[in-house]
Amino acid sequence: MGKLTALLFMIMFFIGTDTFLISPLIPTLQELFDIPTEISGWMVGAYALGYAIFALIAGPLSDGWDRKKVMFCGMLCFSLATILCGFATGFWSMLLFRFLAGISAAFTSPQVWASIPVLFPPAKNAKVLGIVMAGLASAQAFGIPIGGLLASTHWSYPFYVIGACSLAVSIFIHFALPSMKPNQDRRTRLPIFQRYLPLLTSRIARRSFLGHFLFNCGFMAAFAFIGKSMTDRFALSVDQVGYVMFFLGLGNLAGSFGGAYIIQRFNRFNTLAGGFLVATACFIALPFMPSVAAFDGVYFFVFMNMGIAFPLIMGLLTSLNPSIRGTISSLGNSIMYAATTLGSWLAGLIYANFNGFVGVAVFAALCFAGALFYFVSSGILTGQTEARNKLAS
Template identity: 75%
Template sequence: MGKLTALFFLILFVIGTDTFLISPLIPTLQELFHISTEYAGWMVGAYALGYAVFALIAGPLSDGWDRKKVMLAGMVCFSVSTMLCGFATGFWSMFLFRFLAGVSAAFTAPQVWAAIPALFPAPKIAKASGIVMAGLASSQAFGIPIGSLLAATHWSFPFFAIGACSLSVALFIYFAMPEMKPNQDQINRISIFRRYTPLLTSRMARRAFLAHFLFQCGFFAAFSFIGKWMTERYYLSVDQVGYAMFFLGLGNMVGSVCGAYVIKKLNRFNTLFAGFLVSIACFIVLPHLPSVSAFAGVYILIFVNMGIAFPMILGLLNSLNPTIRGTISSLANSIMYAATTLGSWIAGMIYGAFNGFSAVGVFAAICFAGSLLSFVLSGILSAPSKPTKELAS
């Protein structure tokens, strides 16, 4: 079991690192490719767009395939497309390679969450899931800063490094992952899109997923342009941005580790309400802080909230109907990356139009306020952990 836990941790670590690897590189790539800020956001959004489009079908489709083969093929394609980013000669080639990396990740990551309950005994599932979730948090604490330090030598080095690491992980999959062929009754299933019907027809589910979308849209809109803002406002180099990202990632890890304790003490409603209000205030004051240490200190609070809120939100969504958790996970991931795509695009437009991070911060605050309102109106924060009548039917 230890080998599998380590394997799944590494898969999400490299995927999580690659997701926002390009964020601290935006000023460098803007100058290199001669593109405006409005277009720069799409270098982040391209990866998210590929993931968002294909996550909706990747999860349900792979239910009828050998998960090991899907995971292995996805990781190899992920490795190749990420390394190709290091050879990009302009905006459109970078966009294409980032899009393909997102598509590959959309087929790989869902296999991890589907494999855990199938390969681990019931008493160890929660612990394994927590360790694997830490792979995403640690990617922000360590992966992105390491990428920034490599980029200080040459902008392409982070892509080559992540690509090579991903290829090593693919070899790990080949030797450590057991075959996971579907049973015959798993092959003949209802159509992919009909699996989403219970969610689309539920008012609670619709509002909860809208809240999830707004939460992710606001957070990633601001996060996509953090590197550019710190470079322009505080005159930091790429490697210095990497150091700052390290401390922000630590905030995410702290939130992930302490989240269960905080929720137990405050309950779900109070935790979400307080965390979102603090984050809204932080987004508004961020652009006006006089020093990079003050900026990082305030942003850490947002990352701590992200570490607490994100797993809780996923748990709330999965509680809508335990019988279709695979479909819910696919939809939640697709929505997250769709929000990342839209958020980074909008952030690029308003950053360029208003010449700075202030408008981005206000946009993020509005998204968080809308998310909080939608969560409250959905009733999911006070709902029991079992499917509602409309979802169970």
Template identity: 75%
Template sequence: MNKLTALFFVIMFLIGTDTFIISPLIPTLQELFHIQTEYAGWMVGAYALGYAIFALIAGPLSDGWDRKKVMLFGMFCFSIATILCGFAFNFWSMFIFRALAGFGAAFTTPQIWASIPTLFPAQKVAKVLGIVMAGLASAQAFGIPIGGLLAATHWSYPFYTIGACSLLVTVFIFYTLPAIKPNLDQKTKTPIFKRYVLLLNSRMARRSFLAHFLFQCGFMAAFAFIGKWMTDRFELSVDHVGFVMFFLGLGNMAGSFGGAYVTKIWGRLSTLVIGFVVSIVCFLIAPHLSSVSAFEGVYFFIFATMGISFPLIMGLLTSLNPTIRGTTTSLANSIMYTATALGSWIAGLIYATFNGFTAVGIFAALCIAGSLLAFFSSGIFPAHEKTKNQLVKS
């Protein structure tokens, strides 16, 4: 079982690295492909758009297939598309290849989350989920700076490296992962989109997913243009930006690993509120800082609160309807990547229009504030506590 845990960790590390690798490369690719700033964000958004569209279909649809075969298909497509990104010759070729990489990832990651409860004993599922989730945090801490160092030699090397490693992992999936046959009960026979209608009939669900969308849109809008902002403001090279990303990734890891401890002390509601308020303040002051070290320090707190808040949000969303958690997770992932695409695009427009990061920070702060208000108005916090208490009593 340790081999499977390591395999899933590596898959999430590679997909996480590929998700964020464009951010430090935006200044280089913008100059290379002669892209205006207002459109540069779509190099991040294309991947997210491909993922968002197909995650809605891939998650529920794969409930009726052998998950191993679906994962092999997705990982292979992801590998080839990522390698092709290294051969991009203009904006539109990069856009298409990034969207195809998102398509492959959309068929891969839902299988991991759905396979863990099947492959591992119940008492180990939570631990394995935490380790696999740490793969994403590790991608920000280590994958992005490694990509930045490779890009210092040539911008295409990160894509070749991630793609080649992903192909190797595809081989490991074939030989290591057992077949995971579908359980064709009545639920899996329910039409795909009818499951989403069933979920979103609830006012609580609609407002909770809106809150999730606003949270991701604000965070990713600011994240997409960190690299360009540091290049414009502090004249950093692409490898130096990679080192800054490493430090920010450490903040995400610290939040991911320490989140359970913080939540145990403060409780879910207080932890989420404090994290959101800290993020809002940091987004507003970050553009006005005059040194790289101060900027790093503020964004370290933003990434730490992201690492703490994201699992809390996912826990709240999956509590909406415990009988269709797979559909809930697919919708949450699709919304997250839709928000990434839209947030990156809006950030590019704002950055170009107002000539800097200040307006982007204000936009991010407004999104986080709107997210907090939407969560409170949804009534999900009392409902979640009631559900948790019922489970404890049973």
């Protein structure tokens, strides 16, 4: 059981690292490929776009296939696409390879969340979800430093190393994971987009996914402008912002590892509600922090809350209907990336037109308050079994 947990952790770590990997390389690649700043961000956006679009297809398909095979093929393609990024000869080839990596990740990571309730007993689910989320948190903390360190020798090395490590992980998937045959529920035989009907027609599911969207939209809006706000207010260098991000990533990591204990002690409702209220207060206070240390200290709690809340939310969503876990997990991931895209774009407009980070922080606080409202009003926090039965009926 420990080996399976470690394997799922490593899958999410390498996928998460690849997500953050290109950020420190943008100035180098911009100069190498001779592209303007206005479009350089698409080397990041291509990955998110591929993920967001194809996750909607990958989920329903995976509910009718063996999850082990889907995870293995997805991770294998992900490793090859990442390695190909190191061979990119220009902007368009890099865009294509990043897009392919995003598609591959869309088939892989949702299987991780959907497989946990199958591979582990219910009593272990919260703990395993937290550890797997820690894989993403670790990538957030270490992805940028790893990319920067490897790129100091040559820009292509990060892609080769992460791709090779992902290839090794795909081999372990093939030999270590048991087969997870599809549930023969009639919904797994429906056309792809008809499998979303139980979610679209359920008030519980609609409100829960809307809460999930607002949660990610608010967090990523503020996340996108941490560096700029600290540079503008405290005149930090790029290296110093990197150290700040590393520290905040540790907060996410702490929340991921400690989330299971906190949920067990305070229950799901109190954990999510209390965490969101604290995060909302933190966002409101952030623009008025007088020093870098105070800013970091307050933001640490926001990241720690993210580490606790995200696996809790994914666990609640995937438990809505066991027969379509892949569909639910993929929809949740697609919504997360769509919220990331929209939140980052809106944050840029708000930052430029509404008093800088003050406006962004208020927007994030409102998103978290809205997310809490929809999660509570959906009933998923207080009546999970009833909610699941209603959705499955």
